[in-house]
Amino acid sequence: MSEQKITISNGVLNVPNNPTVPFIEGDGIGVDIWPAAQKVLDSAVEKAYSGAKSIVWKEVLAGEKAFNQTGEWMPAATLDAFREYLVGIKGPLTTPVGGGIRSLNVALRQELDLYACVRPVRWFEGTPSPVKEPGLTDMVIFRENTEDIYAGIEFEKGTEDAKKLNDFLKSTFPKKFEKVRFPETAGYGLKPVSEEGTHRLVKSAIDYAFEQKRDSVTLVHKGNIMKYTEGAFKTWGYELAKNSYGAKDYEGGPWQIIEKDGHQVIIKDVIADAFLQQILLRPAEYSVIATLNLNGDYISDALAAIVGGIGIAPGANINYLSGNAIFEATHGTAPKYAGQDKVNPGSVILSGAMMLEYFGWQEAANLIYKGLEASIAKKRVTYDFERLMDGATLLKCSEFGDEIVKNM
Numbered sequence: 123m124s125e126q127k128i129t130i131s132n133g134v135l136n137v138p139n140n141p142t143v144p145f146i147e148g149d150g151i152g153v154d155i156w157p158a159a160q161k162v163l164d165s166a167v168e169k170a171y172s173g174a175k176s177i178v179w180k181e182v183l184a185g186e187k188a189f190n191q192t193g194e195w196m197p198a199a200t201l202d203a204f205r206e207y208l209v210g211i212k213g214p215l216t217t218p219v220g221g222g223i224r225s226l227n228v229a230l231r232q233e234l235d236l237y238a239c240v241r242p243v244r245w246f247e248g249t250p251s252p253v254k255e256p257g258l259t260d261m262v263i264f265r266e267n268t269e270d271i272y273a274g275i276e277f278e279k280g281t282e283d284a285k286k287l288n289d290f291l292k293s294t295f296p297k298k299f300e301k302v303r304f305p306e307t308a309g310y311g312l313k314p315v316s317e318e319g320t321h322r323l324v325k326s327a328i329d330y331a332f333e334q335k336r337d338s339v340t341l342v343h344k345g346n347i348m349k350y351t352e353g354a355f356k357t358w359g360y361e362l363a364k365n366s367y368g369a370k371d372y373e374g375g376p377w378q379i380i381e382k383d384g385h386q387v388i389i390k391d392v393i394a395d396a397f398l399q400q401i402l403l404r405p406a407e408y409s410v411i412a413t414l415n416l417n418g419d420y421i422s423d424a425l426a427a428i429v430g431g432i433g434i435a436p437g438a439n440i441n442y443l444s445g446n447a448i449f450e451a452t453h454g455t456a457p458k459y460a461g462q463d464k465v466n467p468g469s470v471i472l473s474g475a476m477m478l479e480y481f482g483w484q485e486a487a488n489l490i491y492k493g494l495e496a497s498i499a500k501k502r503v504t505y506d507f508e509r510l511m512d513g514a515t516l517l518k519c520s521e522f523g524d525e526i527v528k529n530m
């Protein structure tokens with residue numbers, strides 16, 4: 123049988139019945155969670171469509187496995203495959219702290235211009251939580267995925283480049299240079315945030331809110347301090363709402379309201395530190411979140427903790443224009459657990475369910491949600507949930523995957 127590829131035409135994804143889908147196994151716990159996830163995804167598709175549809179998996183290399191086999195961390199063939207097959211999925215990849223290679227995860231997002239990092243945060247009944255009413259937390263984060271401090275424009279203390287930057291600041295912006303407390307020993311990072319980058323991200327959040335009949339989009343920023351990056355993000359977000367969606371002032375502004383096809387979406391904003399306390403105190407007031415790259419990173423893990431932790435926090439990196447998408451868990455490689463068949467495969471499984479929804483294979487995705495909910499209800503779970511639940515049965519990573527399949 124010849125290979126079937128996902129394509130896009132006029133903004134609509136065409137998914138054949140047997141699409142080839144590239145996957146990266148991932149470093150660390152990738153060896154544990156990926157096989158469990160693949161089994162769950164294949165079982166859900168088989169059960170939903172009785173063999174009429176299936177995924178043809180194509181392994182592509184990145185990270186330690188790639189380096190060991192090819193001497194490269196991110197072989198060009200891997201990027202080519204994600205371009206060619208349009209949609210893929212990946213396990214986590216290691217990024218050293220303080221030196222060494224830059225993040226391969228970030229590189230993939232930037233190379234393929236996957237500008238929206240979409241991370242839904244919902245509570246599955248019975249999941250252990252540190253808050254009294256976890257069901258009130260139901261948010262979808264749209265994190266800008268290509269700009270901000272993640273652009274990686276950094277200058278290491280004491281290097282020629284850092285000295286050049288110091289000289290440039292001193293001669294061109296002397297007043298600003300005076301604010302550098304210890305210039306000789308300062309490292310620097312640049313934070314590019316653009317109008318186009320903000321518009322496309324906020325647009326995807328607003329469009330999602332209308333598609334999913336959600337009632338608000340909140341712009342989360344630290345614009346009081348970083349006026350021309352985070353503050354501009356807020357301003358450009360509101361401008362987009364007005365200029366592209368005909369938003370009107372809500373209760374005198376600055377909040378906006380958009381009315382379309384009988385549905386209303388409020389566009390509002392909140393400063394990031396206040397938001398981090400409000401997600402604990404008043405979570406029901408937030409639905410779709412549009413934010414910058416670094417805020418989105420922090421917010422993802424903080425929100426995940428409320429509904430069960432990063433063992434069950436899925437995500438997608440999407441370019442809504444090209445159709446390119448790579449689905450991946452919010453968590454990392456959790457190296458201390460690597461190869462122990464121990465951790466929760468829930469995040470990558472739910473990322474896979476998001477991928478099936480992206481294909482339009484909702485029936486298969488629903489089977490995964492059903493299987494997961496039933497496994498949690500039966501208290502047959504991995505260590506992260508078991509340690510917080512009374513009377514639960516401890517399952518291995520692979521056993522939890524099998525349990526989901528059994529309960530579909």
Ligand SMILES: NC(=O)C1=CN([C@@H]2O[C@H](COP(=O)(O)OP(=O)(O)OC[C@H]3O[C@@H](n4cnc5c(N)ncnc54)[C@H](OP(=O)(O)O)[C@@H]3O)[C@@H](O)[C@H]2O)C=CC1
Binds near residue numbers: 431432450457466467
């Ligand atoms: N997209 C990606 O590929 C990402 C990669 N990374 C990279 O991963 C590496 C490790 O990062 P680190 O900061 O330790 O963060 P991790 O997300 O890898 O792990 C932090 C902690 O989260 C919990 N955890 C993570 N995954 C699971 C799971 N599947 N099931 C249950 N619990 C889980 C564990 O908590 P506990 O100890 O309480 O059991 C773990 O110790 C770094 O190199 C980092 O750069 C990080 C984030 C995303």
Ligand SMILES: O=C(O)CCC(=O)C(=O)O
Binds near residue numbers: 216454
């Ligand atoms: O790339 C990394 O190592 C970290 C990425 C990350 O934390 C995230 O995407 O949430």
Ligand SMILES: [Mg+2]
Binds near residue numbers: 419422423
């Ligand atoms: Mg993160």
